Amino acid sequence: FLPKRLLQVMAMMLSAKPLVALGTRLAQRSSRFASTLVVAEHDDEKLNSITLNAISAASKLGDVSVLVAGANAKKIAEQVAKVENVKRVIVAEDEKLKAQLPERVASVVLASQNQFKFGAIVAGASAFGRGIIPRVAAKLDVSPISDVIEIHSEDTFSRPMYAGNAISKIKSLAPVKLITFRSTAFPPAKVEGGSGTIENAPSSDVSYDKVEFLGQELSKSSRPDLQSAKTIVSGGRGVGSAENFKLIFDLADKLKAGVGASRAAVDAGFVPNDMQVGQTGKIVAPELYIAVGISGAIQHVAGMKDSKVIVAINKDADAPIFQIADFGLKADLFQAVPELTKAL
C-alpha cells in the first residue's frame, strides 16, 4: 500500500509543477506581511505553556502579535505582553468568549486578520489549536498545515505523517499560512523580557448561538503536566488494573514525573484518557520516558519516540518497544518497578 500511495503523491506533485509560477507570485504578495498572529490558549487564569512554544516558532516567521480571547482576557494579556518577542497583544474580552468556543474565537481571529493582514495565523497543535486553525483556514479559503515540526522558510515547513514514520516537507502557496505547531519541536519562549503593546481587538460578532458551553470535567492532578514534564512514567496493558497503577504513580512520585498511559490502559479503564500518549493522545518528548508494560505499538511510539532517553520494562524480550529503547529491562514489572522505586 505504502509505495503505491507514495507514487501517487509523487505523480500529483509532478503534475502540480505549473502551479509553481503562481506560487512565486503569491509568495511575493505574501512577503509584504512579515507579521504573525499567535492565537493564545489559556483558561482565563493562566496562559497555557503550549502558547510559549508557538510564540517561539512564530518569531521565526516575523513580528509576533498574540490574540487573547476570553472572558477574563485582559489578565492573560498582561502575562503575554511580557513574553519575549511579543510585539503586540490583541485582547478580546467578552463573557461570550468563556471556554473559548472555536466558533466564536474564529470570528475574532477573522476580524483581526481583516484589520492587520497577517502573513501567518498560528497556534499550538493542541485540542484548542486544532479546533481554531482549520476553521479559520476554511473561512479564508486556504489549506491549513497541521503539526509543523520545522520551519525552513516563511512558506516551507516539515510535518510528520503516517504516525510519524515519514516527514513531509511542504511548500505552501497560500497567501496567508494557517499553521499549528507541535509543542515538543520548539522551545518555550521566555516568560520575561518582552514589552508588547496591548490593544483591543476590532469588533466582531461573538454571539454565534448554534453552540453553547455547558460544563467540563477536568482530571485533577498535582503531578507535572504531561506535555511539559521532564520525566514521564507510562503504564500499559501489562500493568493489569487501575489499582496496580499505584506502582506507576509511586515510581513517578519518586522521580517527580508526569504519568502517561497507552491506549490499551485507557480503554481498559485503568486511567482517564487525557493521560494517553500517542498518535491519538498527547505527543511528548521529555528527557526521560519510562514505558512499563507497554508493547510499543506504532501508534504509541508516534507520541513518545522523540524523548531523549527511553527506558522500557517488559517481560517479553521481543516486544517492539525494545527496538527504540535506549535501556531495556526484560523483567516482570511487578517485581522490577517496586525495586526501582525503592532504590531511588
Ligand SMILES: Cc1cc2nc3c(=O)[nH]c(=O)nc-3n(C[C@H](O)[C@H](O)[C@H](O)COP(=O)(O)OP(=O)(O)OC[C@H]3O[C@@H](n4cnc5c(N)ncnc54)[C@H](O)[C@@H]3O)c2cc1C
Ligand atoms: C487509529 C489508532 C490509533 C491509536 N492511537 C493510540 C495512541 O494514541 N496511543 C496508544 O498507546 N495506542 C494507540 N493505539 C493502540 C495501539 O495500536 C496499541 O493497541 C496499544 O498501544 C497497546 O497498548 P499496550 O502496549 O499497553 O498493550 P499491549 O500491546 O497489550 O502490550 C502490553 C505489554 O505488556 C507486557 N506485559 C504484560 N505483563 C507484564 C508484566 N507483568 N511485566 C512486564 N511486562 C508485561 C506485555 O509483554 C506486552 O508487551 C491506536 C490504535 C489505532 C488503530
